[in-house]
Amino acid sequence: MDNATIDQIIDKHHGEASSLIQILLEIQGQNHWLPKEALERISERLEVPFTRIQHIATFYKAFSLVPKGRHEVHICMGTACHVRGAQRVLETVEDLTGIKPGETDLDLKYSLEIVNCLGCCALGPVMEIDGTVHGNMTPATTRDALKKYE
Numbered sequence: 001m002d003n004a005t006i007d008q009i010i011d012k013h014h015g016e017a018s019s020l021i022q023i024l025l026e027i028q029g030q031n032h033w034l035p036k037e038a039l040e041r042i043s044e045r046l047e048v049p050f051t052r053i054q055h056i057a058t059f060y061k062a063f064s065l066v067p068k069g070r071h072e073v074h075i076c077m078g079t080a081c082h083v084r085g086a087q088r089v090l091e092t093v094e095d096l097t098g099i100k101p102g103e104t105d106l107d108l109k110y111s112l113e114i115v116n117c118l119g120c121c122a123l124g125p126v127m128e129i130d131g132t133v134h135g136n137m138t139p140a141t142t143r144d145a146l147k148k149y150e
Contacts, residue, residue, distance in 0.1 A: 001031045006041045006051075008122070017046045020056065024063060032068040069104045069111035071149045073097075074128040078117035081124035088112065089125045092139040096146055111150075 043050040057063045075090045091129035104111040120126045123135025
């Protein structure tokens with residue numbers, strides 16, 4: 001991500017330090033992660049110490065300081081999903097992508113995370129890809145859903 005893009009996001013928020021989290025969210029949304037160079041630019045422009053920005057970026061789980069895949073896959077492992085077969089869904093995703101929870105594939109195509117609940121218990125087991133919820137998943141429907149994101 002170049003400085004011009006970062007500056008546009010900062011300018012959109014009038015360069016106000018009170019908008020720091022929103023600025024970080026927008027950069028993360030466009031770039032899929034927060035590179036050190038972006039944090040340094042934000043620090044410079046907002047006149048906020050780099051260490052404070054880094055603390056915020058590491059405190060909130062929504063932020064990543066390492067590259068993420070273009071498609072974020074979340075597998076719900078809450079009680080309802082777990083008893084309905086979420087482990088099989090997770091294993092299918094692991095087999096198809098070659099990654100484990102918390103990892104990103106080398107092509108930066110997928111990042112995989114497990115979550116405690118997506119709030120769709122009646123649809124379990126549930127998988128979310130880029131914010132789209134896929135319910136009543138089986139290994140076959142999991143394969144089909146991932147193919148749509150290739």
